[in-house]
Amino acid sequence: MAVSSLFSVLFLLLIISLFSTALTSIHGLNDHSSIQQVVSSDGHDDLLMSAYNQFSAFKEKYNKTYLTQEEDDYRFGVFMSNLRQARRNQILDPTAIHGVTKFSDLMPSEFRTQYLRFDGQIQLPNHLKTAPILPTNNLPTTFDWRDDGAVTGVKNQGQCNACWAFASIATLETAHFLANDQLVDMSEQQLLDCSDECTPNKRICNRGCNGGNHVLAYRYMLKVGGVQATKDYPYTGINGSCKFNNNKIVASIYEFNDIVANEDQYAANLYEYGTVAVNINGDMMQTYTGGIACPPCSGALNHAVTLVGYGSNRHWICKNSYGTNFGENGYYRLCKGRLTCGENPVAAFPLSA
Template identity: 50%
Template structure:
């Protein structure tokens, strides 16, 4: 069969596949060939349709296509470096790495701790369950979406406090990220320029410090998320739904992290998100990953049996709740392997305790 005819036949099959709920071009990286430009145009057409993408001009469209092609190459590299996960086309495939970091990350990576933070006590680890997931115990709210605002740190903070509040009161209440975005400007006086800054980034421990000083956080329904930091602070102390009793920094030891997770609820953690822009599923365990922390997420559980067909063995993993909506990853969640502090996942871990408030 003539190569051009074969390509056109393949193209029709690809567009047909795009109408299904499990689009193979969106689910995996496809190797290129001699007609890579034509194939990439089909990828791009399916991507635009699936994620509702539109551009203001032909110039912008052409620029985004070039970025998209570069991200296809990145996804293929990521697949080789991280074969136990699936990498491919995501809703972020038309963004440069710089644009992605600016709009969807936002962790200020200083490691200095606020004065009220303390080290979590060492916990016994002998009888930890092999698998554990706070989602099964009602302590985790639904996956949220930070939008194109670098406010990941606020979602990590509220997620940890939502879980702690559940343990303290028995009620799961969705808390307000927007209160943190608008009102939390907690700074480290010894480090200029280190303040929590809405869509321009922040740090979970500083947000816990703010929450402790402010008296607590309001419900999300009383102070809904807007995805911008241009509004005035609308904090109403009479509507506090959860308050911080104390917060602690957990040891880098993975058994201690697991023990604190089981005892104290979901944990606020930081991670390097370089592989997350192209991640689609599976247990991410890249051969090489920077430990420079740039994204705040929520650790909700762990598993012992994440099968890696490439490496032919079971892989223990952490279960991480992200804040990019449920169309990303595995329903909004990320699995990353345990055991070697991959991508810095063990480097900045905090636990928070809540007290019951009168407005529950």
Template identity: 45%
Template structure:
């Protein structure tokens, strides 16, 4: 968890920046090699405190403040912790059929049904797409077999170089980004994925592909893209398991908790692959706001980020483009 620097919009919390910075260094085990590096990161940290105050004003039903990313510039954060390569035109093929939505449960969470592995950590590697992919396949495998197995992201990072058929420049490239639908193509062609234990995560893409087909434990028969309609997304979630989605992560660098429902969040700048695991009818909101229906999203930045590694975002508005790149596997 991080800590809020905002108290009723009072900017006085920003006055003693270095005190906050020293607390941040101690809490997250940060170290800087030189006095120059320390001074530079202090300036970045100060800018991020101002950003957190701004985000709090734009997103008052969530809590924003100091996180483990508060010493990174926006550009550094994007390069190291995002990594979704969005094609110029999204796939039209493999559209999911329309499902009935009249009997959906009011609240649903795949964590309560055993279909979600522990929160993982991609580290400073733009491999979010690989974690989103394995999460969806882990859930589908659980629905099929009743067994929850943690699957290998590193296999995708090392071995998957698939390209989007509609945009040949959108290719999976390890820590330099990728796309979940490309990864499904790879898994179908290669035969499947190994376990996390057999092919452990290293957080870099310098290694050679070590894939061993004899160690495959989960496979993909097909995948579908889900429509923009959020009731259809909910229906697919309940029927098929956790869904891989793309999202605009602009508010996630400063997010601590609550239901994120920013006043402005572009639906077109999708840059992060995550896993949709559930939804709720009534999320926490301050007294002056009505309670909000929300989505529950599993992230891949470790359990110290957000709400034990999870992100809540309001439902029904296509918030931050969460409905534009949704896929399901079987």
């Protein structure tokens, strides 16, 4: 970064920093010890050079490069803004750890556009079967399908809005394992290229990297008979022409079930039948680095994840699709009560033949 350019950016950010510090003092908000990465080591706000050092370390860690010096300067400004956002998120969400992530050079609007365009507000198909109400009084205190070897490794959707495909495939992988005692890595790309299922009113459709819904993905699986393995239909992260070969199907489903919007029933069905695809609000995931997230309830359900288990106090263990360098080795833990507080929550799972 050129010296004059650096100092012009630092001067602007100094003004922002002082203003933000004043607001923090006015509202009685103090730095949280768990986000020392967001502030200087002595707790003061003269951290601009520290922020630039963090930005340099961030670029090295995540192999970030920018085409021009102007873009580098701009991303540094965004990075600095996201440090402030991480602090605000930490105050709102103290049981999680918020800080620098691989998304720290993205504006929140860019993060939402690139990673959270999930069509959660779906009108459920009339033929969708609702799972029966299960007893919940004898559930184990903690449970995790990974302990049984029923979950494939964390995958990475990249800058393709394919969370809907990853969540539906993850649940199929577990369902197939439970039915056949064989864990197979299955193809999300097949869904991206081939599934164009829509709701009856055509308002929501599976559109590859432009978003979709796991319920519609299950409907597609039923229609075509199943999915191929990843090795036969590898992931590219871009929309392509359909190359589905029904002679290479490795797994199929015979039905899929919706669960009533009750988290005790989510836990019971998870324990009884396998992993569950759910929709959540992912806005604060941009700064999440670990811990149990308990963000404010929001009506906007914009991301799909897979429940693989639950921990003490019924916090949820969510398999995400941002790669292993997100959160806790690719996982996101979410507190109880945050799966049913959004608008029209949908939890569903398939049963495999």
